[in-house]
Amino acid sequence: MRKIVIVGAGAMGCLFAARLVEGGHDVTLVDVDESRLAVLGRDGITLSDDQGKRSVPVKAMVAPKVIGPIDLVLLFTKGMHSADAVRSVAHLANGKTFVLTLQNGLGNADIIAAVFDPNQILMGVTDVPADLTLPATVSSHGHGHIWIGNYVGEAAFCDSLRAVESAFNHSNLATEIVSDIRVPIWEKVAFNAALNPLATILQVSAGRLSVQPARSIISAILTEVVVTAKAHGVTLDQASIIDKVNFALANQKDHKPSMLQDRIAGRATEIEFINGAIARAAQEKGIAVPVTETLANLIRVMENRE
Structure with a gap:
């Protein structure tokens, strides 16, 4: 999972973007707020966590400007924005790109399945803490965890799940695959x-x-x-x-x-x-x-x- 697109530049989106960039991944943040994207692209993300405070450079742009192929799309918008968010990256649905939702609530994966092949959808949940204090400043102190699994079938495409698990764990995002993510x-x-x-x-x-x-x-x-x-x-x-x-x-x-x-x-x-x-x-x-x-x-x- 080297090329990753994160849709939603809120607290969680910025935190995951910064950690994944530090883990060596090619990350692009996508949002609809072009003024925030300009700040993120110019100044990067200021990340404050238990390891200290530092600036992490990140690419940031509106969805239509993202060019594939992309290994993973990570959805971090609020649920009521899921449909628009998924449609905005529909041009990345090439049968090889996986989509992971870590959003709150029920039904987000179903919305993704209207655009992406259900066999390419992963879903999960997290209690990782994140607070956005300024447009490009995110803090995360203490420990949190991420659980991921498949949208359809327990055993399908485990290689992809393992790839996400490995990418996240090597990026200081403690992640575990569970057999029934529901x-x-x-x-x-x-x-x-x-x-x-x-x-x-x-x-x-x-x-x-x-x-x-x-x-x-x-x-x-x-x-x-x-x-x-x-x-x-x-x-x-x-x-x-x-x-x-x-x-x-x-x-x-x-x-x-x-x-x-x-x-x-x-x-x-x-x-x-x-x-x-x-x-x-x-x-x-x-x-x-x-x-x-x-x-x-x-x-x-x-x-x-x-």
């Missing part, structure tokens, strides 16, 4: 569905959710997600997810979930790819998820959606 994806969706909209509706940081009324709502959502996932053939360990929630509430008290940050900034949230997606998945199986759906509807009201 499990960690659903686990993160459950975590986000329980905390993000609740913090957004209440306009509070994570620590304020560590009270019994909030915990009752959180528990109800986790139960609804576990039941829904099971109906779709994915078995989740609810106790493990609760442990992660408890850790977040105790150790990330001042953290504002990305959904709350989006709402404060006046941006659209990813509610349709988190609680909304869970509600639709439950409906497919005739399962009632009233708490999950209520939070989704409250966020829709806040966003003035129809």
